[in-house]
Amino acid sequence: MxxxxxxxxxxxxxxxxxxxxxxxxxxxxxxxxxxxxxxxxxxxxxxxxxxxxxxxxxxxxxxxxxxxxxxxxxxxxxxxxxxxxxxxxxxxxxxxxxxxxxxxxxxxxxxxxxxxxCAAITALSASGIPSNKFCFEGFLPSKEIQRKKALNLLKYEKRTIIFYEAPHRIIHSLQNIIEEFGKKKKIVLARELTKSWESIIFDTVENILYKYKNNQSICKGEIVLILSGYKNKKKKIISKKIQYTISVLKLFLPKNKIAVIISKIYNIKKNYIYKYLIDKIK
Missing domain, CATH: 3.40.1010.10 (Tetrapyrrole methylase, N-terminal domain)
Structure with missing residues (x-):
């Protein structure tokens, strides 16, 4: 030494x-x-x-x-x-x-x-949730108002989120996660890691909450919660109405002109429309 x-x-x-x-x-x-x-x-x-x-x-x-x-x-x-x-x-x-x-x-x-x-890293390695980027938030606040505020601030966090949670608060925390993230949010709940009775569950928060509500005996031991990050789901903004307008305009105008007109009428980015025309309209 x-x-x-x-x-x-x-x-x-x-x-x-x-x-x-x-x-x-x-x-x-x-x-x-x-x-x-x-x-x-x-x-x-x-x-x-x-x-x-x-x-x-x-x-x-x-x-x-x-x-x-x-x-x-x-x-x-x-x-x-x-x-x-x-x-x-x-x-x-x-x-x-x-x-x-x-x-x-x-x-x-x-x-x-x-x-x-380290419980957070041990759980993350077995989570099946992206681990290349993540944030560690420690324990969620014990009081519900502060806990919901903390979760709300993370609603659009794109990285994987790791929490610690105490067994006596887990049901309330899962309920709050549903309120802020939705019941279909994918999470991992890892409990009593490295012990012979350890448990690692990958499911929707709705299903995990159901399991815990119906089996109070598993609400024991230190818990790690891992939430998948926010994904910006692109909506299909080219509606049937827009498609019909395009079908009429393409009879008389080139693609670049159509993109300008559709952009003005429907308040959609011109480049997005033009790319759609290139990809979809022959």
């Missing part, structure tokens, strides 16, 4: 379900560092016990992040190496750590991120 002027902050992902999803490198780093800054004592302790690691743990969650950042800096300045871990998955992805990371950059403290588990 490279030693710098100060200690180093390691960002270490932890399993989102299956404990064996932790990487060999993560285990090796946890064995060598001096302290672990952890969001959840019991969860990190379970991992440490599994791999026979014994390290002092610093509590680090959303309620004490700013306060305990100072404690971590004090130890790093004494050349102590610290591992940042969250409840599950990759730290700072909808978890505490942003303030700490930003302050480390300001103080020129070396940060080493390790790759590993």
């Amino acid at each position: 490279k030693i710098n002027k100060y200690g180093t902050l390691f960002i270490i992902p932890t399993p989102i379900g299956n404990i064996y999803d932790i990487t060999y490198r993560s285990v090796q780093v946890l064995q060598k560092i001096d302290y672990i800054a952890a969001e959840n004592y019991n969860k990190i302790k379970k991992i440490l016990n599994k791999f026979n690691i014994n390290k002092p743990i610093i509590s680090f969650h959303q309620h004490n992040e700013i306060q305990n950042t100072k404690i971590i800096f004090h130890k790093i300045k004494k050349k102590k190496n610290i591992a940042l871990v969250s409840d599950a998955g990759t730290p700072t992805i909808n978890d505490p750590g942003f303030h700490l990371i930003r302050e480390c950059h300001k103080k020129k403290i070396k940060i080493i991120p390790l790759p590993g588990a």
Whole structure:
């Protein structure tokens, strides 16, 4: 492990379900560092016990992040190496750590991120929904008014959209998605990923809501929702009325003249009409 002027902050992902999803490198780093800054004592302790690691743990969650950042800096300045871990998955992805990371950059403290588990990416990889462009929105607001506003702002988002959701709110959130996106919207609901009882469902939001309403026992565990992006469906604006007008005009005028006249009468772009004439009218 490279030693710098100060200690180093390691960002270490932890399993989102299956404990064996932790990487060999993560285990090796946890064995060598001096302290672990952890969001959840019991969860990190379970991992440490599994791999026979014994390290002092610093509590680090959303309620004490700013306060305990100072404690971590004090130890790093004494050349102590610290591992940042969250409840599950990759730290700072909808978890505490942003303030700490930003302050480390300001103080020129070396940060080493390790790759590993992330529920959003794990679900996306198995979603069957385009993954070349996507946005991550974290948890939807808990209150319905704010939740509907958040969804409304994403109504015309062309990228795939990823949310986290809590089990006790999932039915309400699905209902709100129907209100804003329509009942035929394609979504994926991934639940309890990497566990033996994990579930990944690809369907319309209407059908998934029906399944959940009629089987309350599956409304458990952490949930990832993935929505397909907005697609601008082009309407067939060349109506039968327009087609009839074109059929009359083509008896007397060339295509470019017809395009100008149709554009004026029906308020349609001239280039669109001309392309239609080239493609359809012989």
